[in-house]
Amino acid sequence: MxxxxxxxxxxxxxxxxxxxxxxxxxxxxxxxxxxxxxxxxxxxxxxxxxxxxxxxxxxxxxxxxxxxxxxxxxxxxxxxxxxxxxxxxxxxxxxxxxxxxxxxxxxxxxxxxxxxxxxxxxDYGVIAVAKDSPISTLPELFEAVKENPSAVSFAGGSAVGGWDHLKVLIAAKAAGFNDARAIKYVAFEGGGEAVTQLLGGHVQAFSGDISEAKGFVDSGDLKVLAVLAEERLPGEFDRFPTAKEQGIDAVGAxxxxxxxxxxxxxxxxxxxxxxxxxxxxxxxxxxxxxxxxxxxxxxxxxxxxxxxxxxxxxxxxxxxxxxxxx
Incomplete structure (x- = not known):
């Protein structure tokens, strides 16, 4: 047998x-x-x-x-x-x-x-802001960073130097911001905590992945400025613009x-x-x-x-x- x-x-x-x-x-x-x-x-x-x-x-x-x-x-x-x-x-x-x-x-x-x-x-990266933020596009966000880097903090669920931080730097570099050390990034234990801090007004932008952002977008709490993909994602995700179509050639998967x-x-x-x-x-x-x-x-x-x-x-x-x- x-x-x-x-x-x-x-x-x-x-x-x-x-x-x-x-x-x-x-x-x-x-x-x-x-x-x-x-x-x-x-x-x-x-x-x-x-x-x-x-x-x-x-x-x-x-x-x-x-x-x-x-x-x-x-x-x-x-x-x-x-x-x-x-x-x-x-x-x-x-x-x-x-x-x-x-x-x-x-x-x-x-x-x-x-x-x-x-x-x-x-899981493609996204950069988002709170639903009531006056910023509506990724170029607007990085213009604000260029004008006053200390006034714009990005939150993410990875450590300093981790993937959520690096996605911000990839996008900032593509937007023409060359001083990587001037970008303010605040690390949290996870994407959920980072979004909570964003909604509480403690930071101005969020760096995460599309899967963790989707629920907050569906609830109306988050406004996705850009997906860091080569082209718009399929299905229900095609409502989110890419960074590339806004003139910022940044991809982060x-x-x-x-x-x-x-x-x-x-x-x-x-x-x-x-x-x-x-x-x-x-x-x-x-x-x-x-x-x-x-x-x-x-x-x-x-x-x-x-x-x-x-x-x-x-x-x-x-x-x-x-x-x-x-």
Whole structure:
């Protein structure tokens, strides 16, 4: 009976192995979310894990382990030092991961210590103001910054130098504001707290992602000045103008995806790259994306690794401009 089961499993999962390679057979698979329950990394693990099982890509439900600490650093260190050869492990990642790697926030860590699998979409950045703000466009906002930088504070749910902060700097630079250190940014524990401070009049603008801003827009509390996307987003999100169409060539996508242990076998790596790609291309995942404001972004395997390289290089440059790196 065991031989029959093994043969059936090999047939089922051979689809995800490259031609000529020994098929990797997933066992008790696990996804580490480098944060507490709730939030983007937890969402990534749980939703993709469910899709992997529902689509019969893995034989058992994917176990989700929440391993918070150090903005993802605790999980990264755990994978590198203790789980390096685990072929059944994947880890949720995002632009926050590459930002911290670029800034040396994970002591002694580098991107080459893990293997980069693929993306499952992007959460595009937005810059917004309170509903009753006299500012109606992104150029107006940055004109106010140029006139009196100390009078305009941006709030976000990431630390100083984090992704929400960097999105403001990307947009400011594209708007012709060259003194990155003069931009006032106030960090909060999450996007919800940042919006609360905006609505209370304590700050003048909000930097976040479309998914976290949508509820506040629907309730009438927020006015989105710009989405940091190449073009207007589809569906109900097409009401929001892009920065580019307002003459500010700024794009900021918070990609969501996965990395794997650096010592993962080539067979397992190829399996997981193809598995994540299959989930991304499925109708099941298209429904999840539409329901949660995720937008298309497809990078897998070597293409994803090159994308990560560029993300880190760009973040290092910006971080030096604001004095976070020498």
């Amino acid at each position: 065991k031989k029959l089961i093994a043969a059936a499993a090999a047939t089922l999962f051979a689809t995800f192995a490259p031609a000529g390679a020994m098929a990797f057979e997933p066992g008790n698979t696990e996804c580490i979310a480098p944060a507490n329950a709730g939030g983007g990394w937890d969402f990534t693990c749980r939703q993709v894990g469910k899709a992997l099982y529902d689509l019969k890509i893995v034989p058992n439900p994917v176990q989700v382990t929440n391993l918070a600490g150090g903005g993802g650093g605790v999980a990264f260190a755990e994978v590198v030092s203790k789980r390096n050869g685990d072929d059944n492990l994947i880890v949720a990642a995002s632009s926050a991961t590459t930002t911290r790697l670029a800034q040396g926030a994970f002591p002694g860590a580098s991107k080459d210590q893990v293997r980069w699998l693929g993306t499952i979409g992007a 918070n990609w969501r995806g996965f990395y794997a242990p650096g010592g993962m076998s080539d067979e397992a790596y190829d399996f997981w790259v193809e598995a994540i790609k299959t989930v991304y291309e499925s109708d099941t995942w298209k429904e999840v994306m539409a329901a949660n404001g995720l937008m298309p972004l497809s990078r897998f395997g070597g293409d994803f690794e090159a994308f990560v390289d560029q993300q880190i290089a760009d973040t290092e440059e910006l971080s030096r401009e604001i004095g976070l790196l020498q």
